[in-house]
Amino acid sequence: MAKRDYYEILNVGKSATDAELKKAYRTLARKYHPDVNPDDAEAEKKFKEVNEAYEVLSDNQKRQTYDAYGHDGLDPNGFASHSAGFGGFEDIFDMFFGGFSQGRSSGPRRGSDLRYDLEIDFNEAAFGVTKTIEIPYWEDCLECKGSGAKKGTSPETCSSCQGTGQVTMAQRTAFGHFQTVRPCPTCAGQGKIIKESCPACEGEGKTREIKKKDIEIPAGVDTGTRIRISGDGEPGERGGPPGDLYIFISVRPHEYFKRNDNDIYLEKDINIVQAALGAEIEVPTLHGKVQLTIPEGTQTGATFRLRGKGIKNPRSFANGDQFVQVNVVTPRNLSSHQKGLLSEFGKTCSEEQNTIPTSEKKSFFDKVRDIFG
Numbered sequence: 001m002a003k004r005d006y007y008e009i010l011n012v013g014k015s016a017t018d019a020e021l022k023k024a025y026r027t028l029a030r031k032y033h034p035d036v037n038p039d040d041a042e043a044e045k046k047f048k049e050v051n052e053a054y055e056v057l058s059d060n061q062k063r064q065t066y067d068a069y070g071h072d073g074l075d076p077n078g079f080a081s082h083s084a085g086f087g088g089f090e091d092i093f094d095m096f097f098g099g100f101s102q103g104r105s106s107g108p109r110r111g112s113d114l115r116y117d118l119e120i121d122f123n124e125a126a127f128g129v130t131k132t133i134e135i136p137y138w139e140d141c142l143e144c145k146g147s148g149a150k151k152g153t154s155p156e157t158c159s160s161c162q163g164t165g166q167v168t169m170a171q172r173t174a175f176g177h178f179q180t181v182r183p184c185p186t187c188a189g190q191g192k193i194i195k196e197s198c199p200a201c202e203g204e205g206k207t208r209e210i211k212k213k214d215i216e217i218p219a220g221v222d223t224g225t226r227i228r229i230s231g232d233g234e235p236g237e238r239g240g241p242p243g244d245l246y247i248f249i250s251v252r253p254h255e256y257f258k259r260n261d262n263d264i265y266l267e268k269d270i271n272i273v274q275a276a277l278g279a280e281i282e283v284p285t286l287h288g289k290v291q292l293t294i295p296e297g298t299q300t301g302a303t304f305r306l307r308g309k310g311i312k313n314p315r316s317f318a319n320g321d322q323f324v325q326v327n328v329v330t331p332r333n334l335s336s337h338q339k340g341l342l343s344e345f346g347k348t349c350s351e352e353q354n355t356i357p358t359s360e361k362k363s364f365f366d367k368v369r370d371i372f373g
């Protein structure tokens with residue numbers, strides 16, 4: 001099924017400012033919030049769509065990618081689609097304040113899950129690392145003790161719903177008399193109205209704080225890996241358990257190593273003399289430099305395997321391999337002396353020596369394809 005345009009979903013223009021996006025998002029998220037539309041699959045779908053659209057467009061980098069390449073431009077590993085159920089921090093906090101559930105249900109409520117995007121280096125991913133991350137969270141405002149009302153005043157009970165946060169609407173139709181319960185539009189389901197907002201928290205009743213946490217990233221993670229930290233999400237309400245914290249890993253590319261699962265791929269230039277006569281060359285691996293034997297008569301594209309020099313699989317603990325593909329470099333800017341030598345050498349070569357049989361050519365490509373198909 002074709003995905004709808006994110007701007008269209010949020011009903012904003014392509015040049016919408018951050019503030020306009022946020023406003024559109026809040027309005028739609030409230031409209032389609034599952035608490036407002038219980039058992040309505042269509043609304044739930046819309047709610048997810050709205051969250052996903054906002055998550056992309058509220059992130060400058062993702063928005064640029066989306067503007068340039070559309071849905072296809074967003075992470076090929078399906079990163080964006082994994083996160084459809086989550087918002088970023090901002091979204092979740094918006095839901096917290098915009099949510100209708102606060103005044104409605106009286107039972108314990110599990111805290112929201114949080115998502116943290118963490119970018120790490122290639123080597124950190126290969127060997128594991130401990131990272132200190134800063135997690136924003138909301139705490140009851142000290143100034144107003146969480147009420148959101150200016151010091152010396154207190155929130156007033158909403159007269160439209162008598163503080164229940166809900167209004168009942170009666171509807172007469174051909175099939176009979178229906179009553180529907182909706183969040184109170186006057187107080188947005190809060191049951192209370194704040195006449196004068198607390199200046200410290202702008203009436204939200206909560207202030208944003210930061211907590212630091214050390215996260216152990218195991219060896220072998222890759223872009224797309226999610227690490228769940230149980231209980232480090234939003235605190236629960238009314239005695240409910242906290243949500244979880246999810247660390248979404250993305251790995252910065254390496255200067256010359258490429259990675260495929262647990263295997264490492266490296267391209268290495270050799271000269272025509274090394275290729276023709278064979279040589280011992282030094283190649284870098286993640287585990288330090290190693291000697292590699294280049295056999296006599298090596299052609300461009302030949303691939304050598306260094307067993308166990310890849311990345312440790314985080315589940316099986318088996319080590320991947322490193323593959324070295326050689327490029328034979330034709331020398332340039334030769335002196336006249338060198339030209340003379342080569343031309344003498346050329347005269348001695350037979351047709352057969354200068355030709356690669358078709359069967360061998362094929363096998364180079366097959367090899368490469370087998371490794372990085």
Ligand SMILES: [Zn+2]
Nearest residue numbers: 141144198201
């Ligand atoms: Zn306050």
Ligand SMILES: [Zn+2]
Nearest residue numbers: 158161184187
């Ligand atoms: Zn009300």
